Amino acid sequence: MRISQLSDATGVPVPTLKFYLREGLLHPGEQTSRTQARYDESHAERVRLIRALSEAGGLSLARVRQVLDALGDPPSSRHHLLGAAQDALTPDGTTCDPEWSAFARGFVDRRGWQIRDDEPLIDLLGGQLHALAEAGIEVDDGAPLMAWADAAESIADADLSTVPDDPAAALRQVVVGTVLTDPVLATLRRLAQQHRSATLFEEK
């Protein structure tokens, strides 16, 4: 299809498509003349992915590019593939107070979670828990943190039970699923809070 048809198929304006091509986010079409190129379904799918990550997922174009780079070269084992997807999604150079880093590591160890030693998510978690504590919300191995970890395990099971066998499709699903479903979970949590609050607190 021509670029105008790619635009119709994806709902993305031609100038934006040209921007994606210039920035290398979208692979070039097959040149059919000096000024025209032909695009196919792989281009439409890539455009929809870029939109999903940047619009719905709220990722910067620089991070979209990192994610696309990871998607372009998927590792062959599904476990390493998950690592690659998560690396592309985790902010670089996260550091936190060593005490909180140790707390986060201790927490996942006590849960029995197998997490590699240099996993940057540990420091990310440490920093997030530190922020909670600074805001006056108690953080220990007690109720809320354990309940969240239980919930995270159920969600991870649901996430992984639907990962396809094909590595490229699997990576795409993990990345897109993670970026796009974090907001869904946040919204469901608020709705569930309203429902429970209506049951628990509302005056009759």
Place this chain on the structure above:
Amino acid sequence: MRISQLSDATGVPVPTLKFYLREGLLHPGEQTSRTQARYDESHAERVRLIRALSEAGGLSLARVRQVLDALGDPPSSRHHLLGAAQDALTPDGTTCDPEWSAFARGFVDRRGWQIRDDEPLIDLLGGQLHALAEAGIEVDDGAPLMAWADAAESIADADLSTVPDDPAAALRQVVVGTVLTDPVLATLRRLAQQHRSATLFEEK
């Protein structure tokens, strides 16, 4: 305490504190001379809250102000209070395709969740599910969505079980807890995915 001591107590530089005062995010201190004012623990607590919401929570200062306005005038029932907190956190003017709005409403109804008719979170959820579907991830009443809703209910129970009786403290906990714990949940989910993936997929 003087502004320099407030700065020491909170770790926030004096020029930033002056900015918060100018912008009305921080209530004025008690004027002790033409150029000096005295601050107390209520100022330190407010500064920590602003930092938590803007730095760790990633809220814009405009939204921080909305949240602070809601905190300044807490409703008396804990159920309405939750609504006020959530209103301050929900982006304004969210709209979505009516078909997806209806799907989201149908979903919460089928879950038996009591949600008010004009709840803006319904359209927010509809838009998020629409984005998932556009990215090629199947959305129906089946496995992932139901598993997420189950997890959301457990999390909401944990959230609400620790809400204090005092309305102002309760509102603060709900708002801060929601803003600061969404990222914690997202990180725990990734860690749980890694753990499950190591168990399920890793080559021996």
